[in-house]
Amino acid sequence: MDEKKKMKVLVVDDELPLLEVMQDILRELGYHCIGASDGLEALDVVRSTPDIDIVISDIKMPRLSGLNLVKTLSEERPDIITIIMTGYIDSDILVSVLRAGAYDFLPKPYDARAITMILERSVEKRRVVLENERLLEELKKANRKLTKQQKMLEQKVLASDKTLQKKYQELRFINDVMKTINSSLDFNETIHYILEVVREVLSATTVSVMLLDDEKRYLTVIDGIGDTTGFIGERVRVGEGVAGWVAKNNKPLLVKDTGDEGLPVELQSERNSYSASSFISIPLVTIKKGVIGVLNVTNKEDGKSFNEEELDVLKIFSEQAAIDIENTIIYEELESYYLQTVRALSKAIEAKDVYTRGHSERVTIFALELAREIGYSDEQLRNLELAGILHDIGKIGVPVHILTKPGKLTDIEFDQMKRHPVIGEEIIKDIKFLESCRMIIRNHHERMDGRGYPDGVLGSEIPEEVRIMTIADAFDAMTSDRPYRAALPVDEAVRRLRHDSGTQFDKKLVEIFVNNVVPKMH
């Protein structure tokens, strides 16, 4: 369902005709919409209607103004997204609107395009707020349940076998991969949007944002607008140059003219090397981590200098940017917590099934090689990597005597074994960053002719990644020892892959695998 259909918007305006027009527009756009004729009435509505998502309010109203409404709401209900409508925008109004806690502002008279755009952004923001709340709640719950279990498993598994060190490395490797995956917060988009607004409001020629590394030794430019040729990705050491000074001292720096004496003593000597004439650099600070980066604004379009008022405006934007960045950091921590959980589960499987030791690692290598042969992007490769490591995670739910049984499985036992893809999907299904692995985990035992499990779908109807995984999985299973038979020679495994191509495996992929991947591996 469309996100906005679920969002409830409260419009506040004392001019009734305008209120009605706005409500009509919003309903037309598909939002659920209610109205209030001033700030006080709006507060009553919010207090008695807990599922309001967004409030759009006029600025000037009797009894309680839009600004005071937003201020009260940001204390009582910080999860609600507030937008202020105003006839004219200058930096004074902007500062007071943003300082009151509003997320955005909407110029009057209404322009349907602006409304659509701002509302879409607000809906996205609200979705993130709700998603974060939900995730946090879920995590707390899961954490309590799993901490105990995890400790027990770790002790048992580590004591049982030294080769598990290898598994540890494998899992640490997933962790590293995860760190490089973008969070779902559209963090880059948010930062870029802030930069765009800052540039417009301050009429600056160039704006950029730099982030500190974990050791707080270097700042790296992560985004910029304007004369940015070549500077994204550039690094400076903390303590060096303007941005380095700002990060080190946790103080903003407004320089009206690089020729003047406003520069701190440490920077006086290098002032001749500045290409900018006027600039503001401001630290990005979060409660949890202190300074996390620097926001830079350089040269005004009209050649004049930046002033103190503009520094104030920038302070507000830097606060918002810092919050967005902090959210991303929290999200990353959530991801890493989930990974720990998955780790414990992987270890548990390892402890149960000695025959599959190293299986998922090898399957991953085969799958990645095959995917590289057909030109997968880095992101697709990363997903495949994770799915490879996790594809058999559902075996945690299969009794150990079945996993390690030396003879043929009975029908009942085989049925239990066949549940592992579904159990695996169940384990990871709420983990947002593993979303793209879901299908691979669930369907890695499907066949091209539709006779696989659990869904019995035709191979042509399942994504290519799944078909890649199936080949990699089968090849490793054939070429390694199993409780019921010794490893098959590579030639025999290749023969079987070819024999079953078209029925069990994707014909084209088998040929690429046999011709290009197998020779490299053996």
Ligand SMILES: [Fe+2]
């Ligand atoms: Fe499997």
